[in-house]
Amino acid sequence: MMKENIQASEDKNEDNWQGVVRDWSADKQTFDMPWGKLMMWIFLLSDTFIFSIFLTGYMNVRMSAMDSWPNASEVFALTIAGHHIPLVLIAIMTFVLITSSGTMAMAVNYAYRGDKKRTVYFMAATALLGALFVGMQAFEWTKLIVDEGIRPWGNPMGAAQFGAAFFMITGFHGMHVSAGVIYLAVVARKVARGDYENKGYHIVEITGLYWHFVDLVWVFIFAFFYLW
Amino acid sequence: MNESHVQAQAQQGGQQHPISLYLKVWLLLFVLSTLSYMVDYFQLQGMLRWSLILIFMFLKAGFILAIFMHVSWERIALKLVLFLPPLAILLLIVLMAIEGDYTFVNRLLSFLSS
Numbered sequence: 001m002m003k004e005n006i007q008a009s010e011d012k013n014e015d016n017w018q019g020v021v022r023d024w025s026a027d028k029q030t031f032d033m034p035w036g037k038l039m040m041w042i043f044l045l046s047d048t049f050i051f052s053i054f055l056t057g058y059m060n061v062r063m064s065a066m067d068s069w070p071n072a073s074e075v076f077a078l079t080i081a082g083h084h085i086p087l088v089l090i091a092i093m094t095f096v097l098i099t100s101s102g103t104m105a106m107a108v109n110y111a112y113r114g115d116k117k118r119t120v121y122f123m124a125a126t127a128l129l130g131a132l133f134v135g136m137q138a139f140e141w142t143k144l145i146v147d148e149g150i151r152p153w154g155n156p157m158g159a160a161q162f163g164a165a166f167f168m169i170t171g172f173h174g175m176h177v178s179a180g181v182i183y184l185a186v187v188a189r190k191v192a193r194g195d196y197e198n199k200g201y202h203i204v205e206i207t208g209l210y211w212h213f214v215d216l217v218w219v220f221i222f223a224f225f226y227l228w
Numbered sequence: 229m230n231e232s233h234v235q236a237q238a239q240q241g242g243q244q245h246p247i248s249l250y251l252k253v254w255l256l257l258f259v260l261s262t263l264s265y266m267v268d269y270f271q272l273q274g275m276l277r278w279s280l281i282l283i284f285m286f287l288k289a290g291f292i293l294a295i296f297m298h299v300s301w302e303r304i305a306l307k308l309v310l311f312l313p314p315l316a317i318l319l320l321i322v323l324m325a326i327e328g329d330y331t332f333v334n335r336l337l338s339f340l341s342s
Contacts, residue, residue: 015303023305031306041306045313052317056324063328066335090311098261102254105296112242183339202242205298212296214288222261223285227268227277228264 022228024070037209047176051217054169055224061161062228070157072226075148076140086175087126090226094218097177100217102130104208111204116191119204123188126211130181137174141167166225173221176214243298253295260288 014022015102023030031038062069073086080088108124144150152167153159187207190196196203264284267277294300299307 017304020304020308023303032303032311033306038306041310045310048314051315052314053320056317056321060328060331063325064331064335066332066339073271087265087268091261094261094265095258098254098257098340101257101292101296102250105250105254106247108243109245109247112244131290200242205243209297212292216292216297219285219288219292223264223281227264227281 003171014222019050030104030139034206036206037202040128040206040209045210047217051169051172051220054172055220058165058225061165062159065159065160065161070155070162072228075144075157076226087226089136089140092224093133093140096129096133096136097215097218100126100133101212103129104211108205108208111191111201114201116194119201120188120192123184123191123204127181127184127188130177130184130211130214134174134177134181137170141170169221169225173214173217176217180211180214183210238327243301245298245301249295253291257288257291260284260291264288 023032026207076088076090077084077086078088079085104126107119107126110118110122149156150163150166152164155163182208187203191201191204261284264281267280267284272280299310
């Protein structure tokens with residue numbers, strides 16, 4: 001009996017190729033995690049495909065454009081207190097999003113520790129930073145549309161495809177951030193009300209997966225759209 | 229992590245890691261972002277710019293996935309689900325890069341001949 005128990009626990013911890021075969025072929029649930037978490041991963045995988053296809057399409061039009069591509073470093077420059085700083089707004093947006101990822105990770109940590117109050121505080125902080133990000137994006141869009149005359153079909157600085165790619169990619173990402181802020185606010189409220197007292201706090205980790213993914217996508221947009 | 233935390237984790241089956249780990253990754257992401265911003269600020273060009281941008285990008289993406297999204301502690305079965313399908317995206321990127329060059333050369337030829 002004792003020996004069987006030890007054998008069973010070794011099987012559970014076995015995480016190699018034999019473990020993969022066993023996970024898939026044994027008479028049990030393949031993925032040892034809550035349904036919601038697995039479904040969030042599948043959703044994020046599908047989102048990975050959508051964002052990748054946007055970025056790949058952008059790469060394709062940029063490579064085949066005859067006009068010169070606008071210099072992102074200059075397009076997104078700001079003049080602050082008389083100093084002309086290239087790309088500064090995007091840099092600040094990046095720091096805000098990374099910081100929100102950090103607070104989200106802390107929220108997940110405190111949720112599993114059962115510290116309800118801190119979980120709610122950190123989720124609220126994450127949502128606020130997300131809202132700040134969207135606000136800065138609204139400022140960025142306004143500046144580009146009103147001051148610089150950039151449209152989805154053209155712009156005064158060069159290749160017409162720039163506007164289409166820019167509004168498509170950052171718009172879709174901004175929509176994800178906005179949806180994430182609402183999602184965080186809803187879950188934080190439910191945590192505060194004590195809805196998960198008996199069910200467990202996996203929901204916070206699942207919300208966190210979504211939020212970190214939004215940050216992850218921004219890493220790629222930052223590299224390919226703003227730094228290229 | 230003390231004994232009661234370990235028990236709480238066992239009961240919930242959740243991810244439980246020391247907060248200092250998250251803080252370190254957070255700081256690291258900050259530093260990496262600053263470095264990739266510096267690449268643009270100092271206007272590095274050519275292969276140096278590209279390799280630095282890609283290195284910092286993959287490091288950041290890796291830390292977010294591995295630590296913040298807890299992929300490091302997941303079983304291989306899930307990692308396969310997450311990382312095998314995106315290989316198809318790599319193929320798409322290669323194909324579209326070839327296609328982009330082809331379109332560009334054709335436009336150039338038709339522009340020159342007209």
